[in-house]
Amino acid sequence: MPQAPVDTSKVPPLTEQTRAEAREIIARYPRSRSALLPMLHLVQSVQGYVSPDGIRLCSEELGLTKAEVGAVATFYTMYRRRPAGTYHVGVCTNTLCAVLGGDAIFASLKEHLGLGHNETSDDGTISLEHLECNAACDYAPVVMVNWEFYDDQTPQSARDLVDALHAGNPPAPTRGPSRLATFKEVSRVLAGFNDGLGQEGPAAGPATLVGLEIAKQRGDTAPPYPASASPTQTPEEP
Amino acid sequence: MVFTPVLSAHWDEPDSFTIDGYTRHCGYEALTKALAMQPDDLISLVKDSGLRGRGGAGFPTGMKWGFIPQGPEGQGAKSHYLVVNADESEPGTCKDVPFMMANPHALVEGVAIASYAIRANHAFIYVRGEVVHVIRRLQEAVQQAYAAGHLGKNIHGSGYDLEVLVHAGAGAYICGEETALLDSLEGYRGQPRLRPPFPATHGLYASPTVVNNVESIASVPSIVLGGAEWFASMGTEKSKGYTLYSLSGHVTKPGQYEAPLGITLRQLLELSGGMREGRTLKFWTPGGSSTPLLTADHLDVPLDYEAVSAVGSMLGTKALQCFDDTTCVVRAVLRWTEFYAHESCGKCTPCREGTYWMVQILERLEAGDATEADIDTLLDTCDNIFGRSFCALGDGATSPIVSGVQLFRDEFTQHLTSGGCPFDPAASTVFAGVSSAGVTA
Numbered sequence: 001m002p003q004a005p006v007d008t009s010k011v012p013p014l015t016e017q018t019r020a021e022a023r024e025i026i027a028r029y030p031r032s033r034s035a036l037l038p039m040l041h042l043v044q045s046v047q048g049y050v051s052p053d054g055i056r057l058c059s060e061e062l063g064l065t066k067a068e069v070g071a072v073a074t075f076y077t078m079y080r081r082r083p084a085g086t087y088h089v090g091v092c093t094n095t096l097c098a099v100l101g102g103d104a105i106f107a108s109l110k111e112h113l114g115l116g117h118n119e120t121s122d123d124g125t126i127s128l129e130h131l132e133c134n135a136a137c138d139y140a141p142v143v144m145v146n147w148e149f150y151d152d153q154t155p156q157s158a159r160d161l162v163d164a165l166h167a168g169n170p171p172a173p174t175r176g177p178s179r180l181a182t183f184k185e186v187s188r189v190l191a192g193f194n195d196g197l198g199q200e201g202p203a204a205g206p207a208t209l210v211g212l213e214i215a216k217q218r219g220d221t222a223p224p225y226p227a228s229a230s231p232t233q234t235p236e237e238p
Numbered sequence: 239m240v241f242t243p244v245l246s247a248h249w250d251e252p253d254s255f256t257i258d259g260y261t262r263h264c265g266y267e268a269l270t271k272a273l274a275m276q277p278d279d280l281i282s283l284v285k286d287s288g289l290r291g292r293g294g295a296g297f298p299t300g301m302k303w304g305f306i307p308q309g310p311e312g313q314g315a316k317s318h319y320l321v322v323n324a325d326e327s328e329p330g331t332c333k334d335v336p337f338m339m340a341n342p343h344a345l346v347e348g349v350a351i352a353s354y355a356i357r358a359n360h361a362f363i364y365v366r367g368e369v370v371h372v373i374r375r376l377q378e379a380v381q382q383a384y385a386a387g388h389l390g391k392n393i394h395g396s397g398y399d400l401e402v403l404v405h406a407g408a409g410a411y412i413c414g415e416e417t418a419l420l421d422s423l424e425g426y427r428g429q430p431r432l433r434p435p436f437p438a439t440h441g442l443y444a445s446p447t448v449v450n451n452v453e454s455i456a457s458v459p460s461i462v463l464g465g466a467e468w469f470a471s472m473g474t475e476k477s478k479g480y481t482l483y484s485l486s487g488h489v490t491k492p493g494q495y496e497a498p499l500g501i502t503l504r505q506l507l508e509l510s511g512g513m514r515e516g517r518t519l520k521f522w523t524p525g526g527s528s529t530p531l532l533t534a535d536h537l538d539v540p541l542d543y544e545a546v547s548a549v550g551s552m553l554g555t556k557a558l559q560c561f562d563d564t565t566c567v568v569r570a571v572l573r574w575t576e577f578y579a580h581e582s583c584g585k586c587t588p589c590r591e592g593t594y595w596m597v598q599i600l601e602r603l604e605a606g607d608a609t610e611a612d613i614d615t616l617l618d619t620c621d622n623i624f625g626r627s628f629c630a631l632g633d634g635a636t637s638p639i640v641s642g643v644q645l646f647r648d649e650f651t652q653h654l655t656s657g658g659c660p661f662d663p664a665a666s667t668v669f670a671g672v673s674s675a676g677v678t679a
């Protein structure tokens with residue numbers, strides 16, 4: 001179903017600050033063009049998608065044509081052609097998650113939200129898509145919101161999650177900071193502007209630790225470092 | 239000792255990801271030791287340890303470092319680069335992401351040592367964009383390491399300088415392929431490059447570049463501290479050391495298990511509670527979806543590079559995705575094939591067109607809307623893709639299909655004779671029979 005054109009009156013403009021930050025990104029790289037991917041994340045952090053204005057800004061700052069920038073922006077799935085919701089919900093439907101319940105979760109959310117793949121709710125709160133494997137298969141089925149982990153989901157828990165997003169009181173991610181950031185806030189981190197939230201949240205989720213726990217129960221350890229190999233310090237305690 | 243936690247040894251400490259948590263356990267001591275060595279001696283040390291790349295192909299890491307041209311002439315005179323491949327997107331693979339979440343400093347320390355060894359003053363960590371908390375942890379670990387003098391100018395007073403940048407990708411499996419990754423890092427569409435020339439001589443910005451997986455690089459500090467013999471005391475004859483195995487699927491305890499190379503799936507399952515109750519193992523991948531499927535007949539295959547190859551598959555990323563007898567193999571194969579079709583970068587015809595057509599055929603097969611001849615067409619198509627594609631994504635796309643048909647041809651045929659899929663997808667879910675899971679449809 002073709003969606004209506006983007007209502008640009010609702011999209012915040014790119015400002016001189018955006019341009020200054022784009023230059024800050026460029027300065028981090030040995031060659032300017034390497035800054036393009038983070039710059040596109042920066043554009044999304046202001047506008048929620050890669051707009052024609054965003055493409056123009058990148059092309060001006062990097063001395064590229066708009067076609068060159070557009071060709072890159074359309075190659076990568078994280079760059080959106082329409083504004084993402086405040087909360088961008090992704091359901092992993094690669095084989096392992098799909099079989100373990102991701103297909104049922106995605107079907108349930110589509111119906112519950114009345115949205116299809118890559119669609120955004122009219123009030124701009126939620127956008128939905130299905131994802132490929134998100135490197136969390138030991139927590140399957142996995143749902144991501146704004147690229148934060150919501151592990152071990154069921155259709156019910158996923159519906160509760162999106163209801164809470166609609167109500168404006170999102171639960172904290174399973175393995176992430178204590179507050180869920182918005183799509184735009186997260187995009188700034190991807191652009192390379194750290195938000196300091198990395199110190200929050202657990203070091204590891206339960207599945208990450210199962211092997212270590214079993215090793216400890218069994219009394220299994222790696223062999224200690226030989227004393228001769230390492231004059232500067234003592235071997236690790238077993 | 240069945241398990242040998244080294245990388246994962248302290249993940250259960252709540253601050254394992256902080257610089258304090260890391261330095262409490264000898265963190266950055268390997269860097270001090272390494273900076274007191276000659277770079278070439280470090281390369282020899284890593285060669286002697288037998289460390290092989292953990293990103294899938296198992297290429298010897300020290301040898302790769304040794305290919306970097308050194309000296310004041312030709313390519314050697316150009317800037318050298320280290321690029322860490324943290325794109326982790328191969329279906330089933332889920333080791334680097336939890337690792338970087340729990341202990342980003344081990345990677346940062348490995349980056350500093352590896353960069354010093356290959357004489358690079360610039361390193362990049364290219365991390366997939368879809369894992370923002372991991373990206374935060376990496377960014378903050380790098381900041382902390384700069385502040386503590388482990389990165390930046392004159393590291394540990396050695397005169398050696400290194401700049402490290404965390405670079406977020408933007409969603410594209412193909413950017414895990416090392417030359418596509420380099421194009422992506424240069425700000426282009428991520429499409430593989432023709433080789434030769436190889437990245438070792440013409441990598442990032444056409445300069446000498448090492449691309450290594452996260453786990454490969456993070457293993458280096460322990461080799462520096464423990465020595466080559468210590469590392470090689472674990473593992474098998476040609477597959478040395480410890481590694482992370484990622485167990486997922488219909489198992490009692492999915493998760494990360496660190497053990498010497500050569501452990502078997504039977505051992506891992508026995509010690510972790512096995513398949514979920516009342517079910518049996520039907521098929522599994524040893525190292526992600528690009529590695530041919532195995533069955534319960536292969537439970538005793540040592541999970542090292544040689545033994546898994548010997549049974550016609552590949553160790554890959556050690557992503558052990560286990561599916562039980564409720565799972566339809568046709569459905570699994572179709573979904574993986576959809577993945578490859580979606581992720582094909584479009585550069586070469588066999589992969590771009592072939593994956594598209596294989597999805598069409600598999601969809602009809604799953605719906606029972608095909609003929610026996612379609613199964614052969616499918617295999618023919620694989621034949622035309624395998625070895626004829628520009629990069630290994632195309633080859634990988636054929637793995638689930640060829641192995642799936644080989645092992646379960648009857649099940650493919652059954653879809654044709656029974657007019658569709660004989661399996662109940664609800665039975666395969668982790669919430670089968672759980673009423674609070676709220677399954678509606």
Ligand SMILES: Cc1cc2nc3c(=O)[nH]c(=O)nc-3n(C[C@H](O)[C@H](O)[C@H](O)COP(=O)(O)O)c2cc1C
Pocket residue numbers: 290291292293294295296297299323324325326327328411412413414415416417449450451452454455629630631
């Ligand atoms: C389609 C494709 C995807 C890949 N994805 C990854 C990946 O996500 N991470 C990784 O380390 N290697 C990946 N590789 C392998 C890399 O090309 C390369 O071999 C590896 O990064 C080298 O590091 P290593 O020697 O330390 O294993 C991929 C290869 C292909 C063909």
Ligand code: SF4
Pocket residue numbers: 412430581582583584585586587589590627628629630631632633
């Ligand atoms: S095999 Fe596929 S992914 Fe690789 S270059 Fe060809 S089209 Fe691109």
Ligand code: FES
Pocket residue numbers: 092093094095096097098132133134135136137140142329330331
């Ligand atoms: S298959 Fe869903 S996270 Fe890997």
